[in-house]
Amino acid sequence: MTRPLHAYMQRISSSLAEHAVAVMPAARKEWARAMRAELASLDVGIERIRWSVGCLRAAYSQRVRNFAVLDRLGVRILIALLSLNEAHGLIWSAKLAWVYRTNPNWAARYLGAESIQVFAAIPTLLIGLSAISAALYAVAAAYLLCHRRNAVPYYAAAVGTELVSLIGFSWVSVSVDSWSLRSEASHYGVWLGYTVIALMIANHFRYREFPPSRGPT
Amino acid sequence: MTRLPNRSAQTLRLLAELLGSPRGWRHGYELSKATGLKSGTLYPILMRLADQGLLTSKWEESDCPGVPLRHVYRLTPDGLAYARDQAEGEPATLSARMSKANS
Numbered sequence: 001m002t003r004p005l006h007a008y009m010q011r012i013s014s015s016l017a018e019h020a021v022a023v024m025p026a027a028r029k030e031w032a033r034a035m036r037a038e039l040a041s042l043d044v045g046i047e048r049i050r051w052s053v054g055c056l057r058a059a060y061s062q063r064v065r066n067f068a069v070l071d072r073l074g075v076r077i078l079i080a081l082l083s084l085n086e087a088h089g090l091i092w093s094a095k096l097a098w099v100y101r102t103n104p105n106w107a108a109r110y111l112g113a114e115s116i117q118v119f120a121a122i123p124t125l126l127i128g129l130s131a132i133s134a135a136l137y138a139v140a141a142a143y144l145l146c147h148r149r150n151a152v153p154y155y156a157a158a159v160g161t162e163l164v165s166l167i168g169f170s171w172v173s174v175s176v177d178s179w180s181l182r183s184e185a186s187h188y189g190v191w192l193g194y195t196v197i198a199l200m201i202a203n204h205f206r207y208r209e210f211p212p213s214r215g216p217t
Numbered sequence: 218m219t220r221l222p223n224r225s226a227q228t229l230r231l232l233a234e235l236l237g238s239p240r241g242w243r244h245g246y247e248l249s250k251a252t253g254l255k256s257g258t259l260y261p262i263l264m265r266l267a268d269q270g271l272l273t274s275k276w277e278e279s280d281c282p283g284v285p286l287r288h289v290y291r292l293t294p295d296g297l298a299y300a301r302d303q304a305e306g307e308p309a310t311l312s313a314r315m316s317k318a319n320s
Contacts, residue, residue: 031263031264033288034245034260034287034288035256035260037285037286037287037288038244038245040284041246041284041287042246050255050256051246051256052256054255054256054257054259054260055257055260057257058256058257058260061261062261062264
């Protein structure tokens with residue numbers, strides 16, 4: 001591995017571990033610091049990344065455990081239904097894009113001539129990402145209904161995949177100069193995504209702390 | 218259906234590993250390598266075992282200068298007894314042991 005790449009991976013892993021410390025509930029902070037402290041003993045870049053992603057997963061699952069509101073079945077059902085609605089929207093857009101490829105004449109009538117230029121420019125990868133995101137939402141909803149807090153990583157993956165696909169769709173829309181089309185909604189989605197990411201980064205730096213020189217009591 | 222506490226394959230693997238060196242303090246990464254558990258799986262189990270009084274932890278100085286303190290773990294006497302029960306396949310439950318300890 002080249003030195004710059006190694007250094008870059010070290011920075012990413014440290015940053016993820018820092019974020020895990022910030023996310024972990026106060027009563028569990030010591031555990032997050034313990035996970036972070038182990039990073040200093042890991043040399044291999046990819047191993048550090050794997051470790052820090054695990055830290056993040058543990059921190060978020062502990063954070064969600066503190067959401068007492070999720071103990072209510074009604075709330076879980078509501079969130080699951082919203083998730084399924086999101087999954088339906090994603091799978092529908094992926095299906096439309098796919099149908100355009102297989103039956104462009106039908107799609108032209110159904111979607112309208114204006115949207116066709118957008119669908120024509122959508123790469124297969126984005127269709128796949130939308131479908132994957134829909135599947136992840138569905139799995140996360142199923143986990144949530146079964147009162148399994150393991151839904152968190154699936155939600156994180158679903159939102160991440162959707163954000164990437166939305167950015168991709170947005171890029172495609174911009175590239176074909178179609179901001180006035182119905183796909184405008186995806187632009188709002190992208191900007192919402194950017195805002196969430198910015199808030200997460202701001203939150204991360206707000207709680208940033210440096211490794212303790214002495215162990216916490 | 219409620220899951221029995223500490224009966225998952227991952228927890229049993231960790232208990233067996235800790236039972237292998239009952240008096241030694243073990244680092245998280247070392248445990249992860251020995252059990253094959255990822256950090257995201259390992260640490261929630263460690264937290265739960267510590268909450269249940271089966272595991273104790275402390276911060277340990279490193280021999281290498283500049284390396285931060287590391288968190289190390291080992292089973293408590295209750296944890297050792299529980300891990301032995303599990304290793305021998307006895308149907309001892311955690312709640313029974315904890316109620317005995319509390320009485």
